[in-house]
Amino acid sequence: MKNIIIASTSTIHGSGYLDYILNDLAEFFKGIDEILFIPYARPSGISHDAYTEKANMAFSKINKSARGIHTYENPTEAVNNAKAIFIGGGNTFVLTNQLYKNNLISALQTAIKNGTPYLGTSAGSNICGLTIETTNDMPILYPPSFKALAFVPFNINPHYLDPDKNSKHMGETRETRIKEFHNFNNQPVIGLREGSWLHVKEDSIVLKGELTARVFEYNKLPYEVLSGTELNQLK
């Protein structure tokens, strides 16, 4: 049975790494002592070791540990044998490229389909959608494909940001960018604000956290959904 948390961010302004969601993670990872951490997205170019240590420090607060996938000789086997999996944030292109390079796409899909609990934050959440084409990240390298893990039948836009009406900057707003996406694609996009997450349990997809999320469906006006809303019908 699928059991997935797709979180907008790892960190809320003014608190530590994963702090805002730790209580929920204690419940989510109940009975599991070690989580397989995939540090491929490398925020600010941090090493796999240093990034894993950061995740490990956070998990230690709920008496769990994180082990980096890069410490295994065979990453596919590490995924197959994992009790739980966490993919952290960073650069979505770097993450996607490394997942393809290490042939992990179908291994992850199988493991998650078979019930291995999965936590994603930021880039690790982008990769849960149909494609990475609604990431906010800079395309600093060219991955073999933009197709993602497709744990949910839509796309994710993490760190969703409302338009700043006072800005004099002429770059596109997030909403404009997602509308442009819908000129070439027709799957829905969920804009997850920082502090929000989706909890996927088999066929149920529920918005969690304190904030509303913004849903962009093809050929519809975007709309807000409240925390607690079931998004099972969205596709």
Next chain:
Amino acid sequence: MKNIIIASTSTIHGSGYLDYILNDLAEFFKGIDEILFIPYARPSGISHDAYTEKANMAFSKINKSARGIHTYENPTEAVNNAKAIFIGGGNTFVLTNQLYKNNLISALQTAIKNGTPYLGTSAGSNICGLTIETTNDMPILYPPSFKALAFVPFNINPHYLDPDKNSKHMGETRETRIKEFHNFNNQPVIGLREGSWLHVKEDSIVLKGELTARVFEYNKLPYEVLSGTELNQLK
């Protein structure tokens, strides 16, 4: 002789399309009555016709006209025969994809090398660098390559935005993103603020406009350059 304007943006807050740079364009396009416009980047999904009309309206203020490349049967011949070329902003991935699809990369490189004046704004400036890997745009479709026109031996980051120290948003700053780019690439990146442009005349590359630009070189601290600075040595 190469003669190129690489502009951060088409439009400055509070003024009309191309207004801020029209006087310079009158001089740049002196003696040329018709400019070939490449509307492929389609900002907000605008049609090729509507986008061309927008460019045409702006050029009419300096007694010039724009004709869209989509109105020619053979786009390569349109480039070969153009007296001047303008590629406007929008989505860099959409633009890049269409340039590859229509086999225009080498035609543009040849025309510009042979002296056809070229104006780029935003996405049309991104494409002037070595790769599009420092675009701010959303990757709404998958182009066959991230390699760009390489009119200059570095990358462009248009609409460059300084970090907002008051922001509580946890997404990466532009500077962080460009630093991440340098974990995987070693060419310099020029962050062009809105209202700034580069004027390339054969071997001379000069920063124009009122603002400074931010230069990111591999393994160096980023630094500011003043308007009027020659950037010929940067590569």
